Amino acid sequence: MTITKCIDLNSDLGESFGQWQMGNDEAMLKVVSSANIACGFHAGSPAGILKTLKAAKANHVEIGAHVGYPDLVGFGRRNMDIAADELTADVIYQIGALKGLAASIGAKVSYVKPHGALYNTIAHDKRQAMAVIDALCSVDSTLILVALAGSKLIEWAKENGLRVVAEAFADRAYHADGTLVSRKEAGAVLHDPEFVADRMLQLVNEGGVTAIEGQFVRIDAGSICVHGDSAGALAMAQKVREKLQQNGINIAPFAKANNR
Template sequence: MRTPERTDMSDPAAPPVIDLNADLGEGFGRWQLTDDGALLSVVTSANVACGFHAGDPSTMRRVCELAAERGVVIGAQVSYRDLAGFGRRAMDVPADELADEITYQIGALEVFARAAGARVGYVKPHGALYNRCVHDEEQAAAVVAGIRAAGGALPVLGLPGSRLHRAAEGAGLPVIGEAFADRAYTAEGTLVPRREPGAVVHDPDEVVKRALGMARDRTVTAIDGRGIAITARSLCLHGDTPGAAGLARRVRSELTAAGVHIRSFVRAAGSAA
């Protein structure tokens, strides 16, 4: 059983603390996308694909075993059932069906996590489902219903201020705000859709600069040049881009050098906060 780390992000005098998460296990059969071994040496939380947008049983088992071995918290990265589209295509799934599919995915990963001597510590939607739950109240509520049916008050990792977080809070689930150093933001604090120019930040120096700003100064420059506040407790390092592992190592090194503490937002129950 794991519980959210008690970290006061509202105290400006407190040393900055950030979790580093990455999407892992995003392969299928002989096809591998992410360098799971390398990334699990950098991140503190692993968003493990549960088979709907990527991943298969053997991959899930391997990632859970390696995460448990390295002390990385395991999270269920749930998605629409869209293996061909990598979970990034818009879909219209009935709420009750979506809730069942969320429960199914969490349950599948939990079996492998337990076999590895760990547990699923949180849930994060992927791709189109993540973006849909920012604004869609019905889909957000369905995701939360699926999490509750899976058992336990699992923390929900997502965009601060999203409908998903509101639904989770209403259901008594902890919420964890997330930021993306390699994604462009609108002035409203939402992600620029991937289909639009400039949605993904490719320059490694800029990614590092944005990561430092988010973790240390809690700000980021939006795509229109305006500075916006970032209240995230976790920073996502995408694992499906070229050179992802090397960039992740550099981000962690630069954060540590700047005095930022790297720590998961989830801790083992009964341990000191």
């Protein structure tokens, strides 16, 4: 019996704020299977978030809460040393906001993906990681947590009963130890759509990619992030989806797949 390979494609959306527009949510929602929608702390206005939620529902795309630090000015990309109880409350607040907006149109929030500096910090910082885990367990333990592939966060979340999906990044280079190459280093961000699509095909078929040092590095991921806010992002996402589908790989949301 032939087993069809399957992968989720996700993107960060709903990040426009009033007259300030970021990305092309309408077009990206025709490419991805899961949408990480901003919750107002790092980006997104209520009206803009609701518009993106409606578009996600219309395109049958799974909805996730893209929670972050309270940092509109820094777009959530600045590290913050927040007390654990405050961070837990912040995450609960953001999930609640998105759940309320989603409920108003008959949609459902099925997962949580932390954003920016919060995402990177909780991959290794157990204190802040537990604050986020506590938030999910308190507000809705059925929510799936999206975490960096190979990070300690995956183990900590599973130990607390959460379902976790590991994530890989389409447009980022990896070191031989499985960590992401810092954006401060040359070659950290990949820009060639064909090259990126070939790497993601390698990821799905071989379980890893070629590291910046030249060695093959294993990356166990159930979802691929295709960023939607950079130049050429849409074309890259479209090429990744096209390449995977041409090679018999199904694009489907992890929220509807079996536990990983």
